Every structure is written in C-alpha cells, then in structure tokens.
Amino acid sequence: MTHPSDYRAYFFKIDTTIKKIRNVLQKQFNEAGFDLTVDQWVLIDHLYRNPGISQNVLADLTTKDAPTVTRMIDLLCKKGLTERRMTENDRRKFLVSLTPEGKMKYHEVLPTVVEIRRKGWGDLNEEDYQHFVRIMDSIYKNFSD
Amino acid sequence: MTHPSDYRAYFFKIDTTIKKIRNVLQKQFNEAGFDLTVDQWVLIDHLYRNPGISQNVLADLTTKDAPTVTRMIDLLCKKGLTERRMTENDRRKFLVSLTPEGKMKYHEVLPTVVEIRRKGWGDLNEEDYQHFVRIMDSIYKNFSD
C-alpha cells in the first residue's frame, strides 16, 4: 500500500495544526496586549527583514494576494507601524517599510514569538525536521504541477 | 542541535502548504462549476458521514467556532443543500443534515476531491505518513498544554 487508507486525514491534520498554532499565537498576542493579528505580525516580520519592498513582493512572500496586502498595509499605516514611499523610477510602485514605531513593535513582539515557536517544536529533532520539510515540500510540489 | 536553525520555517511551511491545497481545490471546484467553497465542502463531507448532528458537534469536527457554523449552515440551507430539524427533547438544538440535493452534491463533488487528495500525496508512502502524523500530532500536542 503506497497510500494511507484514509486520504482525508492529511488535509485535516495540516488544517487543524495550523489553526492551533494561529490560535495560540493570537491568544498570546491578546494577553500581552500587542494589538496585532497573527497575519499583521507576519507582514511586520517580512518588512523588518526586507525594508522598502513593494506590495507585490510582499504578497509573494506572504502568499497573500494583492488586494489583501493593500488592505493590511492600509491598516498598519493607520496604526502608524508602516509607511508607503513613492519611487522615482516607477510611479506605480510604493516602497513599504516599517516606521520607527513599527520597528519597536517588532522588537516588542519577537521574544514572545520565538518562545512560542520553540514550545511548538518541543522535543522534535533535526531528523524529524528533515522529514517534515521533505513531506511538506513534496505535497506542495505535487500540487504545483 | 535539537532544533532547526530557523524556527520560522515550520510555521511558514505548514501555512503555505495548506494554502496551496485550498487554492488547488477551490480552482477545481470553480472550473467544474460546483458552486461550493472548500469550507462548505468540508461541512458537507462531515454531514454526509454524520447525518443529524448538532451545530456544536459540527463546529468541533471542523475546528470552527459556533458563529461560523451558524452562518455557513445558513448559506448551505439557502442553497438547498442542508436542512435544520427541531429536536423533541431539547429545543435548543437543531439536527442538521443534508437534503437530497445535498447528498447529490456530495456524490457529484467527491470524485474530484478524491483525485486531488491522491495527487497531493503523490509518491509518499506509508512510512512518510507515519512520520507526518507523528510530527503534526506532536506540534498540536505541544500547543495544547
């Protein structure tokens, strides 16, 4: 048998696991009073590492689509955490980056996130990680053809 | 080293993989003209296997919360695919089940879903599946404590 008997299971496993992680993260954020959603955090994380990228690139990095990114950046700008700057060479594009408050927010939230990542991975080891990556990448690739 | 060097990776891997699966499913649904979202399909799948369950149980099975299920059932009822029946012993509860049209929809959609599950799992084998389940369950459990 090359396939698990119940094909439904892998979709549900992935789905419930990611929901669990998101729920735990969000609850920690709320308790800590960070005033951020998990998706907003992910955006901030990417912006910290890649300051001045366009919204399109940001959409790619987060696997979100353009309208979603537009609205999320709108929100983050309203919160004073990000800013859009015009480019000189291409007037269609914005360069998005964190404001000083945005960077402060990043440093404020990061330790909590790191701790939660650590907790989630628990006692799983490097070998597990390699299995994990291989299987996930394989599923992803199977769907990309 | 008991932990992967980049803890960010496992969250992103899971997140992008489930999004990919959902996207592929949704596109197939749209192309086939099923007029269903992936989440609606999941609900229908559970209702086919467990006819006459309450909305609460449905929420548990799908790891959604009660208001979300209320609204989704509203939608599916409007489409004529599900129905609510009152119970005699407990007037708080509804028994939710598929209408004949709902059951037809299930049989209409199932072959496509089965084919996509198969495609996604590809050449991964039973051993991979056991690794997969063990790692996912472990992450889930680590977050449940």
Add this chain to the structure above:
DNA sequence: AAGCAATAGTTAGTAAAACAACTGTTTCAG
C-alpha cells in the same frame, strides 16, 4: 509615435474566522 499588453495597486462584493455579547432552554442545587 501610437497602440496594446503587462504591471502595480485599488475598490467592491462575498465568504470565512475569531471574539464578545446576547436570547432562549435545560439542568441542577439549595
């Protein structure tokens, strides 16, 4: 240089997700 396709971003509409606050019903304890 003019016309057209491609690109960056926005707007609008619907679906879903989480939380809080609420109605109505049942259960159970005093």
Add this chain to the structure above:
DNA sequence: CTGAAACAGTTGTTTTACTAACTATTGCTT
C-alpha cells in the same frame, strides 16, 4: 420549586481571502 449555572444557537464587529473589475503607469511592437 426557584434561581443560578451551563448549554445551543444567533447577532454584531473586525480581520483576512479570493475574485472581478477598475485606474494609472510602463514597456514593447510595429
């Protein structure tokens, strides 16, 4: 039996997701 707690479901609000349709800009092609 009565009042409080627990339970099932609904409503309201905010955020995210996807699609489609749209504006504005850029680049290519002929």
